[in-house]
Amino acid sequence: MNKILNITQLAPEVFRMEVEAPLIARERKPGQFIILQIDDDFGERIPLTIADADPDRGTITLIFQAVGKTTHLLAEKRPGESIAALLGPLGQPTHIEKVGHVVCVGGGIGVAPLHPIAQAMKAAGNRVTIIMGARNKDLLIMEDEMRRIADELIIVTDDGSRGRKALVTEPLKQLCEQTPKPNMAVAIGPPIMMKFCAETTRPYDVHTVVSLNTIMIDGTGMCGGCRVTVGGETKFVCVDGPEFDGHKVDFDNMMKRLRAYKPREDADHQAHHCRLDAAAARLR
Numbered sequence: 001m002n003k004i005l006n007i008t009q010l011a012p013e014v015f016r017m018e019v020e021a022p023l024i025a026r027e028r029k030p031g032q033f034i035i036l037q038i039d040d041d042f043g044e045r046i047p048l049t050i051a052d053a054d055p056d057r058g059t060i061t062l063i064f065q066a067v068g069k070t071t072h073l074l075a076e077k078r079p080g081e082s083i084a085a086l087l088g089p090l091g092q093p094t095h096i097e098k099v100g101h102v103v104c105v106g107g108g109i110g111v112a113p114l115h116p117i118a119q120a121m122k123a124a125g126n127r128v129t130i131i132m133g134a135r136n137k138d139l140l141i142m143e144d145e146m147r148r149i150a151d152e153l154i155i156v157t158d159d160g161s162r163g164r165k166a167l168v169t170e171p172l173k174q175l176c177e178q179t180p181k182p183n184m185a186v187a188i189g190p191p192i193m194m195k196f197c198a199e200t201t202r203p204y205d206v207h208t209v210v211s212l213n214t215i216m217i218d219g220t221g222m223c224g225g226c227r228v229t230v231g232g233e234t235k236f237v238c239v240d241g242p243e244f245d246g247h248k249v250d251f252d253n254m255m256k257r258l259r260a261y262k263p264r265e266d267a268d269h270q271a272h273h274c275r276l277d278a279a280a281a282r283l284r
């Protein structure tokens with residue numbers, strides 16, 4: 001059992017949760033994630049990136065968007081309650097080295113997993129430009145934290161309500177056109193955003209790392225749920241990733257596999273909401 005110490009809301013449907021997990025807090029490295037199971041009977045297992053950790057307090061921080069049944073159940077948890085199982089740290093840590101100029105691109109909730117990577121890239125002596133994008137200003141998260149790390153922070157929103165009215169690929173292209181061009185890019189966000197970031201940097205030959213968010217079940221390389229094609233080879237995101245060379249990932253295949261359980265996921269989510277509505281009606 002892992003006790004929840006606090007939970008706060010960062011944006012509509014986006015939550016930050018601090019959970020007791022002393023061994024994971026001690027061992028985790030940027031880029032790694034956990035798999036959690038909220039209840040120990042029938043609940044599903046979902047992966048979440050370790051956004052931060054405090055080895056002294058023995059805690060890890062998770063930042064998640066409530067998109068479906070399990071993430072909504074997690075958002076309903078309160079301090080003092082527990083999570084039945086937390087497995088990790090999982091995955092390969094980000095390869096951090098001094099390369100020169102690194103452009104970190106985060107879309108929506110992707111800013112949360114990007115934060116520890118940008119922090120480590122900066123600590124390694126790189127110049128770090130951060131591009132943060134969201135549909136609108138209310139969905140931008142962790143702006144202050146990113147500003148503290150970035151040599152240059154570029155904010156874009158789809159509707160222009162904050163920063164430039166653009167997609168993240170627009171400033172990314174402009175940076176690639178500069179001389180000297182960036183030495184590396186890291187892009188984390190929805191699969192379609194990562195695909196187009198990789199397509200943007202490809203003509204400039206800027207090495208681009210993406211962090212893949214495939215469906216995961218066991219997190220140990222046994223079930224095959226997270227398999228992707230990278231450079232024509234089958235890889236398991238949970239053990240070989242989650243980070244890969246974005247220029248080699250077959251994003252179309254990955255996006256197709258991500259939609260595999262959509263009707264079932266939507267039905268579960270709907271049923272969960274109906275139960276919540278009924279419970280609220282009984283209280284009125």
Ligand code: FAD
Nearest residue numbers: 046047048049064065068069070071213214215216258265
């Ligand atoms: P559902 O309605 O069941 O699913 C919504 C969508 O989420 C699905 O269509 C599918 O695309 C994806 N999904 C569903 N089940 C899983 C599963 N078991 N594993 C992975 N994806 C699934 N989200 C965050 O908000 N913050 C994070 O830090 C974060 N880190 C991640 C790190 C990794 C390595 C991976 C693979 C995913 C990460 N995700 C993160 C995505 C998160 O796991 C999904 O949003 C979550 O599983 C959705 O579950 P649900 O039941 O609430 O929604």
Ligand code: FES
Nearest residue numbers: 217219221224238
């Ligand atoms: Fe099962 Fe990766 S989650 S093989």
Ligand code: MG
Nearest residue numbers: 068069070265
């Ligand atoms: Mg689910």
